[in-house]
Amino acid sequence: MNRYIVLAAALAAAGLVAACGSDSSGSLGNGEPGGYGQGTGTGTGNGNGTGTGNGNGNGNNNTGSAPPPTSGPGATTGAAHQYFDANVYPSLETTCGGCHNGGADGAPKFMVASDATKTYSNLDARGDIIVDASTSQLLKQGAHDSNKAPALTPDQVTKINTWLTTEAMERVGMAAPVNVLSKIGTCLDQTKFNAIGFDKLLTTQRKTENANNCTGCNQAPCRTCHTGGDGGYYNAMGSGLDQTTFAKTQTAPFISKYIGLNGTTPVPSNAIMTKSQATQTGAPYSHPMFTLSATQQTALDAFVTDAITKYTNKQCGQ
Ligand code: HEC
Ligand code: HEC
Numbered sequence: 055m056n057r058y059i060v061l062a063a064a065l066a067a068a069g070l071v072a073a074c075g076s077d078s079s080g081s082l083g084n085g086e087p088g089g090y091g092q093g094t095g096t097g098t099g100n101g102n103g104t105g106t107g108n109g110n111g112n113g114n115n116n117t118g119s120a121p122p123p124t125s126g127p128g129a130t131t132g133a134a135h136q137y138f139d140a141n142v143y144p145s146l147e148t149t150c151g152g153c154h155n156g157g158a159d160g161a162p163k164f165m166v167a168s169d170a171t172k173t174y175s176n177l178d179a180r181g182d183i184i185v186d187a188s189t190s191q192l193l194k195q196g197a198h199d200s201n202k203a204p205a206l207t208p209d210q211v212t213k214i215n216t217w218l219t220t221e222a223m224e225r226v227g228m229a230a231p232v233n234v235l236s237k238i239g240t241c242l243d244q245t246k247f248n249a250i251g252f253d254k255l256l257t258t259q260r261k262t263e264n265a266n267n268c269t270g271c272n273q274a275p276c277r278t279c280h281t282g283g284d285g286g287y288y289n290a291m292g293s294g295l296d297q298t299t300f301a302k303t304q305t306a307p308f309i310s311k312y313i314g315l316n317g318t319t320p321v322p323s324n325a326i327m328t329k330s331q332a333t334q335t336g337a338p339y340s341h342p343m344f345t346l347s348a349t350q351q352t353a354l355d356a357f358v359t360d361a362i363t364k365y366t367n368k369q370c371g372q
Contacts, residue, residue, distance in 0.1 A: 120175065120179075120316045120319075120321055122135070122171060122174070122175060122316065122317065123316065123317035123318070123319065126224075126317055126318060127221070127224045127225045127317045127318055128174075128178060128183075128315070128316060128317025128318070129317065130171060132224055133220055133224070134217060134220035134221040134223075134224050135174060137216065137217050137220055138170065138174050138217050139170040139171070139174070141213045141216075141217070142210075142213050142214055142217045143170035143173055143174070144170075145209070145210050145213060146165065146173075146210065147165060147167070147170075147173070149204060149206075149207075149210070150165060150203070151165050151167060153199070153202075153203065155167045157331060157332055157335055158335070159199055159202065159335070159336070159337065160199075160332045160333060160335050160336025160337060160340050160341065161199070161203075161332060162325075162328045162329055162331075162332045163176075163328060163331070163332070164176045164177060164180055164182075164328070175316060177192075178314060178315050178316055178317070179314035179315065179316065179321050179322070179323050179324070180310060180314050180323050180325055181235070181306070181307060181309075181310025181314040181315070181323060182314075183218070183221050183225075183315070184218065184221075185218075185221065185222040185225055185226055186222075187214070187215055187218040187219065187222070189307070190214065190218060191286065192206075192214055193206070193211065193214055193215070225318075234315060234318055234319075234320055234365075235306050235309050235310070235313065235314075235315070235320070236305065236306065237365065237370045237371055237372055238309070238313060238320050238361050238362070238364075238365045238370050239303075239304035239305055239306075239309050240304065240370055240371055241361045241364040241365055241369060241370040242300070242303065242304050242309075242357070242361050243357065243360050243361065244300050246353070246356055246357040246360055247300055247303065247357050248296070248300075249353045249356075249357070250350055250353045250354050250357060251349075251350055251353065252275075252276060252289055252291035252292070252299075253275065253277075253291040253292030253296075254275075254292075255275065255276060255344060255346065255350060256273045256274060256275055256344070257270055257271055257272065257273065257274045257275075257276075257342035257343060257344045258272075258273075258342075258343045258344060258345060259271050259272040259273070259343075260336075260338055260343050262338040263338045263339060267339075268339055268342070270342050271339070271342040271343070274342065275291075275292055276289040276291070276344075277289055277290045277291060277292055277293045277295075281293065281295065283302070283308065285329075286307045286308065286310065286311065287308065287311050287325075287326075287329075288302040288303065288308045310323055310325065311323060311325040311326055312325070312326075312354075312357070312358050312361075313358060313361060313362065320361075320362050320365050321362070322355070322358045322359070322362070326346070326354065327346070327351065327354075329341070330344055330345055330346060
């Protein structure tokens, strides 16, 4: 069953809207049989800019476009990076690249064909290289996309665990992502965050979707579903929880939707833009389609750039 259809039925029965997103771990739907893809629509959306690149063309640092550091955590010469290149990447690329290279079926693009280094950088920028493997979204994801995406094999789980354990040894202490991200979290500017206008960002109904039949697909604010942190994204803007939204955005894992890492250097994660692009090609009744206006994207980039600049200038309590 499609999780959004399930929600629609539950909401109709309960007569309330706040029922989406009661999962604060961000792991809702892990391994859920069924997933998306219900219906026979073509899912071509409304022609709203199906990007093909890995970035956003806005002139800011695209995810994974920064070259890896030449030494220390994240360096291509490091044991962890080399293990990823030799073992994790080839295995995941075969199983997952079909969708995650190019965004097929509404998959967020975080893998790059024949390029382990860029894939590694993308994962780092998305906050997916983490010291505590038990919170890894890669490990938690399970079967998805209506079971078209398989769960990891035991061999893949072992490889990812070995890789993340090696990363932890390299990154722990001075370089632990949580340290860098928690410091930069204190530097986020609430005025700049508010200027993005998330309270006014609404979903757009796909031509293939029936507004009476969907949850949140038709002119719904993000808070309809994201007050529980689904997908590691917290957004309750416009509901009286603006302060909570900002406070959560300052902390892991939620900050990763804005800022991730290149080794020990913070970089834009562009996760919201990547998700927006993914929704343009998503199947009917999959994650609702949404598109940031140019003004919203500019404000989002300014918010992220401001924090990274402050961190670079050591103004974040380092
Ligand atoms: C048939 C296409 C397809 C394949 C193959 C696929 N995925 Fe996905 N993946 C998706 C779609 C669509 C989404 C977004 C919706 C969702 O989360 O269910 C997604 C989302 C994800 C996410 C969540 C992104 C985030 O940061 O929140 C992760 C992690 C992920 N996939 C990992 C994998 C892994 C690992 C594999 C290989 C074992 C894989 N996927 C194979 C289609 C696919
Ligand atoms: C109908 C419920 C619903 C609505 C409305 C909704 N979302 Fe989501 N969102 C989800 C669920 C469930 C997930 C986790 C599965 C997935 O990735 O699709 C998610 C995941 C995400 C992710 C994380 C995926 C990743 O790859 O990093 C982002 C970012 C996101 N949503 C942004 C938004 C924005 C922005 C809006 C408002 C324009 C919005 N969502 C509206 C349900 C919703």
